[in-house]
Amino acid sequence: MGRPGLLGFPGVGEVGGRLPVWGEVLLAAAALLVVVFTVVRRVRMARRAGRGRRRR
Secondary structure, eight states: OOSOOGGGOHHHHHHHHHSOHHHHHHHHHHHHHHHHHHHHHHHHHHHHHHHHHHHO
């Protein structure tokens, strides 16, 4: 399999060769969820900090 690793990670690419298509889809979905949750967290924290600064 000459394709690069899944999502650019070399270690994941070796496992990806054995995984079925739905396994790769699940991995990609899980990674997307993690990214979305992190962004939402940072936005909420930034909004809270912004509100606190405005009140002062």
